[in-house]
Amino acid sequence: MRANAVLPYVLIAPSVLFLAAFFLYPLAQTVALSLSDADGFTFAHYARMAGDLNFKDALVNTFLLVAVVVPLQLIAALGMAQMLTKLRKGRDLVLWVWTIPLGVSDLAAGLVWLALLTDRGYLNSALFALGLIDAPTGWLSYETPVTLFFAIVLAEIWRATAIVLVILVAGLGLVPKEYDEAAQIFGATPWQRFTKITLPLLKPSIQTALTLRTVLAFEVFAVVFALGGTSFPVLVGEAYIWQFQNQNYAVASAYAVLVMAISLGATVFYLRVLRTPPEARG
Amino acid sequence: MAGIVIDGIRKSFGAVHALEEVNLAVADGEFVALLGPSGCGKTTLLRIVAGLETRSGGRVTIGTRDVSDLPPRERGLAMVFQNYAVFPHMTVFENIAFGLRMAKADRARIDAQVARAAGLMHIEHLLGRYPGQLSGGQRQRVAVARALAVEPAVLLMDEPLSNLDALLRMEMRAELKAVLREAGTTTIYVTHDQTEAMGLADRIAVMHGGRIEQIAPPMEVYRTPATTFVGGFVGAPPMNFVKTLAADGKVRLGGLELPCPIASGEILLGLRAEDLAPVGADSGFPFAVRVVEPLGAHILLTGETAGQTLRVVLPPEHEPRAGQTVHLAPIAGRWRWMAADSGKAIAT
Amino acid sequence: MTARRLVYYAGIAMICAWILVPIWLIAVGAIGGRQGVFLWPKSLWPREFSFAAVELFLRIEGVGKALWNSVLAAALTMVLSVALGAPAGYALARFAFRGQNAYRLLILLTRAFPIAILALPLTVSFIRWGLYDTVFGVALVHTALALPFAALVSSSLFAGIPRELEEAAWVFGCTRLQAFAKIVLPLALPGIAATAIFAFVISWNEVFAASVLTVRERTLTAYLLTVLSESPLHFRFAGGLVLILPSVVFIFAVRRYLFAMWGIANR
Numbered sequence: 001m002r003a004n005a006v007l008p009y010v011l012i013a014p015s016v017l018f019l020a021a022f023f024l025y026p027l028a029q030t031v032a033l034s035l036s037d038a039d040g041f042t043f044a045h046y047a048r049m050a051g052d053l054n055f056k057d058a059l060v061n062t063f064l065l066v067a068v069v070v071p072l073q074l075i076a077a078l079g080m081a082q083m084l085t086k087l088r089k090g091r092d093l094v095l096w097v098w099t100i101p102l103g104v105s106d107l108a109a110g111l112v113w114l115a116l117l118t119d120r121g122y123l124n125s126a127l128f129a130l131g132l133i134d135a136p137t138g139w140l141s142y143e144t145p146v147t148l149f150f151a152i153v154l155a156e157i158w159r160a161t162a163i164v165l166v167i168l169v170a171g172l173g174l175v176p177k178e179y180d181e182a183a184q185i186f187g188a189t190p191w192q193r194f195t196k197i198t199l200p201l202l203k204p205s206i207q208t209a210l211t212l213r214t215v216l217a218f219e220v221f222a223v224v225f226a227l228g229g230t231s232f233p234v235l236v237g238e239a240y241i242w243q244f245q246n247q248n249y250a251v252a253s254a255y256a257v258l259v260m261a262i263s264l265g266a267t268v269f270y271l272r273v274l275r276t277p278p279e280a281r282g
Numbered sequence: 283m284a285g286i287v288i289d290g291i292r293k294s295f296g297a298v299h300a301l302e303e304v305n306l307a308v309a310d311g312e313f314v315a316l317l318g319p320s321g322c323g324k325t326t327l328l329r330i331v332a333g334l335e336t337r338s339g340g341r342v343t344i345g346t347r348d349v350s351d352l353p354p355r356e357r358g359l360a361m362v363f364q365n366y367a368v369f370p371h372m373t374v375f376e377n378i379a380f381g382l383r384m385a386k387a388d389r390a391r392i393d394a395q396v397a398r399a400a401g402l403m404h405i406e407h408l409l410g411r412y413p414g415q416l417s418g419g420q421r422q423r424v425a426v427a428r429a430l431a432v433e434p435a436v437l438l439m440d441e442p443l444s445n446l447d448a449l450l451r452m453e454m455r456a457e458l459k460a461v462l463r464e465a466g467t468t469t470i471y472v473t474h475d476q477t478e479a480m481g482l483a484d485r486i487a488v489m490h491g492g493r494i495e496q497i498a499p500p501m502e503v504y505r506t507p508a509t510t511f512v513g514g515f516v517g518a519p520p521m522n523f524v525k526t527l528a529a530d531g532k533v534r535l536g537g538l539e540l541p542c543p544i545a546s547g548e549i550l551l552g553l554r555a556e557d558l559a560p561v562g563a564d565s566g567f568p569f570a571v572r573v574v575e576p577l578g579a580h581i582l583l584t585g586e587t588a589g590q591t592l593r594v595v596l597p598p599e600h601e602p603r604a605g606q607t608v609h610l611a612p613i614a615g616r617w618r619w620m621a622a623d624s625g626k627a628i629a630t
Numbered sequence: 631m632t633a634r635r636l637v638y639y640a641g642i643a644m645i646c647a648w649i650l651v652p653i654w655l656i657a658v659g660a661i662g663g664r665q666g667v668f669l670w671p672k673s674l675w676p677r678e679f680s681f682a683a684v685e686l687f688l689r690i691e692g693v694g695k696a697l698w699n700s701v702l703a704a705a706l707t708m709v710l711s712v713a714l715g716a717p718a719g720y721a722l723a724r725f726a727f728r729g730q731n732a733y734r735l736l737i738l739l740t741r742a743f744p745i746a747i748l749a750l751p752l753t754v755s756f757i758r759w760g761l762y763d764t765v766f767g768v769a770l771v772h773t774a775l776a777l778p779f780a781a782l783v784s785s786s787l788f789a790g791i792p793r794e795l796e797e798a799a800w801v802f803g804c805t806r807l808q809a810f811a812k813i814v815l816p817l818a819l820p821g822i823a824a825t826a827i828f829a830f831v832i833s834w835n836e837v838f839a840a841s842v843l844t845v846r847e848r849t850l851t852a853y854l855l856t857v858l859s860e861s862p863l864h865f866r867f868a869g870g871l872v873l874i875l876p877s878v879v880f881i882f883a884v885r886r887y888l889f890a891m892w893g894i895a896n897r
Contacts, residue, residue: 004336004725007806011721012733015714015781022752022774023740029751083642096885097646100653103877105835107851111870112652115659118863122655158652170889212741219744222837222855226866229859236747236838243750243842256747267742334797354800367798371816384803432802 030260034253045250049258052251058233064149065234066217069156073213074206076157077164081172082194095169102162109159110226114140117151117227142231152232155223160216164209171205172198207274214270215263235259284345284358284435285310285468286331291340293326293492300326301492303340311466314497315479318489319515324472325440327489331470332438333357344436355384360434364441366425368413374400374424375409381432399431402461419450426458430465437462439471443478455481476516480504488512504554506618510625513552513618519582519593523620524551535588536567538611543619543628550625552618556580556595558610566611569594571602653874659867660684687868696853697872699765700834703849706769707776707833708826714773715780716822720810722781723788724796740778746771749839756843763845771839776829783828787821788814824887827880834876 034045049055080098087094101109116122119136127133139147179201183193199206221236230237239255242248286308293301301323308314316324329335331342333354341350349357360381368377378396387395400406403423413421422442429437442458443451459482462469473479479486480500487497488511496508507513513521526533526542528549533542535551542549560566569592573584576598583594583602587610594610602608619628661684687693722730749771753762761767791814799809840852848856854869861869881888 005727008721008725008727009729011717015718015777016733016736018714018777019736019740019774022770023743023745023748026748026751026755027743029755030748033751033754080645083638083645086638087642092885094642094646096882097649099885099888100649100878100881102888103831103835103881104874105837105851105877107837107854108835108870108873108877111854111866112656112874114863115656115867115870116652158649166888173889215742215744219746219838222851225855225858236744239747239750240838240841243753249750249754252750256750259747260743263744264742332797332801334800353805354797355803355805359801361798361801363794363798365792365794367792367794369795369798369813380799381802384808428802 027260030253030256033250034257037250045254049251049254052238054233054238058235058238061149061233062218062220062235065152065156065220066214068153069160070210070213070217072153072157073161073164074210076161077168077209080161080165081168082198084169085172099162099166101159102166104159105222106159106220107222107226109155110223113151113155113158113223114227140228140231142228145232148228148232151227152220152224155227156217156220159223160213164213167205167209167212168202171202171208174205175201203274203276207270207276210274211267211270214266218259218263218266235262285312286436286470287341287343288327288331289341289343291327291330291342292338293323293330293335294338299492301330301337304492304494306487306494306497308468308470311468313462313469313471313482313484315471315473315483315486316489317473317476317479317486317516319474322489323492324474324489328438328440328470328472332359332361357436358434359436359438360429360432361438362425362429362440362442364444366418366421366442366445368416368421368424368428370413372412373409374405374411374413374416377413377424378409378428378431380428385432395431395433396427399427402430402464403427403457419446419454422446422454426461430461430467433465434467437467437469439469441472441474444473444475451478458482476518480516486516488515490515505616506627507552508627510550510552510620513620517554519555519595521618522553522555522592522594524553524587524590524592525622526551536609537565538567540612540617543630548622549628550620550622552620552627553592553612554616555582555593557613557616558594558596559613560596560600561609561611563609566609568607569610570607571604574602574604653878656867656870656874659864660687660871684868684871687865687872690865692848692853693850693869696848696850699768699844699847700850702765703769703772703840704830704833706766707772708830710769710773711776711780711829712784712822712826715777715825716784718781719784719786720788720814722785724793737778737781740774745775746836746838748774749842753842762843763847765847765849768840768843768847768849769833771843772833772836773829775836775839776832779832780825780829783825784818784822787818787825791817821887824884827884831877831880835873 035041035043037044084091084095084098104112114121117139118124119138123139124133124136127137128135138144140151141148175198179197180193183197188196219236220234221240224232224234224237230241235255236259239252239259242255243252286306288304288306288308291301291304292299304323304327306314316327318324326335330337333349333352337350341348343349344357344359347358369380372380375396378399379392382392382395396409397406400409403426405420405423405427408416408420408424413424416424422445425442429439443454446454455478471479471482480503483500485497485499486503488495488503488508490509490511496503496512498506498508503512503516507516507521510521510523513523524535526535526549528542528544528546531542531545533540533549533551540551542551567587569583569585569587571583571585575582575584579598581596581598581600583596585592585594596602619630620626621628688697718733721727722734752767752771756762756767761770795813795817796809799813800806804812835851837851837855840849841855844852850869850873854866854873858866
């Protein structure tokens, strides 16, 4: 029986060591790299990052994307999850189709939407057929930042709503039907049942989904590159450029620290705002 | 075959004592039921005997071997679990053969033993099925057959019938008793159902708060409970305990006068519900009937005597109405005296 | 009532179309041939069914190797994350031990950080350790992404297998290891396989870390990203299609476990 005291530690040790080496260590290293140069401690890399031509655009663009994409995804996923609860026949098939994008990378999603939205793409063909345009028109260049922005939003919603949906559907599966039925008996309308019963009970799932999605949305990069190249600067894209084209690891690290700080901030924000007290859990 | 000696077993979780110094000797071939409410420590005790739970002190001996520090597989026992623990990915045959295969028995013996155990539990026709295709009762039979197949020296059963419906439970109870008597296996059987304990066991150990309150044959536990807890837990309805005042070595209750073991002071009079009979209004004690429940074989009355609630069981030909007052007296010799402070029985 | 039902089913169909049509169109773009790309206006059906473009794409120097590297990195990620994560999951499911909460916190902490970005500082260490520009190095970072997920999901898988079954095995003669191998593992295997496939997909799809950590040993995503700006459209579409197809199949394979995995992994 003595072995039982040691066994759990033996079992978790490999993963702890691994995460220490490939999560905690690089985490500390990023911070160290961004704060030091040959002479020791410095804020120079942050100054250089903030002084960069693209910095403000990247910051604003990234925040704007998150602020538009994440709420839309939550609303869409909630709607889709509600639709699914009423579906009887073919639920599995519909679920599968709706979760396909879960397996699609951001790069592939960018390429998919590139096929649709490029000059000679399907959107323009449709617009042409409707007589709205008479020649291929560009939507995705730096000259059309607004349409480029919406293209990115579309691609992100297309790709990453599935993960929110999966988390919410899984969460709904854990909420007993009796609550909703009780509310029904006491005369609540469908909308009241949704806002007063489903939403509050789903709060832990919503919290997870929002946290996960927001952290990943701040990481947005490949979709943007696939659709617009470098015409639409975002934070992680800038980090990539500093690392690769400018070979400046320190400024790249400064960008990384910034993105991580924002992610951590978002996580803490959601933890606070969407807190479910333990005594109110089902 | 082997007996079990549980010697001073203790178990504490931090400051909480789940078991305090439990001693119990089970003779070779004996069937002992551990009976008690949930949280009394009976399952913990059984799991310590099985080696599934660590102990804080004390020793367990099976046969002549001290097994206290052995893993479960080396203790030479079999067990039937509350939720059956029938392996879902194995056929019934593979389940029953599991213990034998682990013991590296040869094929002929495995086949013979599985056939015998399955025969005892009447599940020969299910051997090729998977547990998912079986009803709860059938899974229960597989679990018992799996335990019997290894011909264990000691069989441990943890609430094995609690997940069955009432009718099935009664059926299984009778079958278990017959099969285990035949096999002569030393058995410890954990249950919270006093009917099960009464019906099956050679002796019942009634547990409460991590201690054994009484170990005795069923009828003795029923007739002469060692404590008010035992009297209240064993038997349905529970034993009545009437708080009375002794004077000059006697207790007076209405027109009833009983000699009592203490000279004076408070004492509890323990009366089984069915040990009271109606008497004339001039003798016995008055009992104000509040609720009448005709239960077919008998009538259950709930009412009051001297401000205390009593339950009385009468033959069905009596038909008192609620609100009526009847006079009752105990059948000769069928009462128990318990100390008012400790709740322990006082010898007469 | 029937009108409402009609609207309801139309809505479901529209969302299905919203997801499927873009995939169909990139497929048309990829197999429609070189002319198809410049066709104007476009038709919803490919002019000619030819896998010439996809074939051509796969023949391009570097693509085959990148594809192989992607498969290799994903397979390594799959093996590593399950091999490291499943034991931890078992410990979380079966034992109460000091430090359990700290461990859970570590796992959850990984979720608050964009892990792929940690590839940036790792470049320096990887160069020193000889892991830079290797598939194994990429797989290590991808494992950091997939491992927390594997640990949480396998913990819920193991927790879902009644402890009683294991105890019964012990009582009937098994050692801890035997009981695990004979009882727990067979029952957890389908779920573990689903977790493994998910780890594969995580690696297969990851772009940033793979791009940062490789120069010649590109994975498919990293390769596509670097040649993006200078390659013709039909080439990009073919690349996108090749990226998507395996994922669609994999998601189909694990569809039964998707919700169980996320439902519990996110508690």
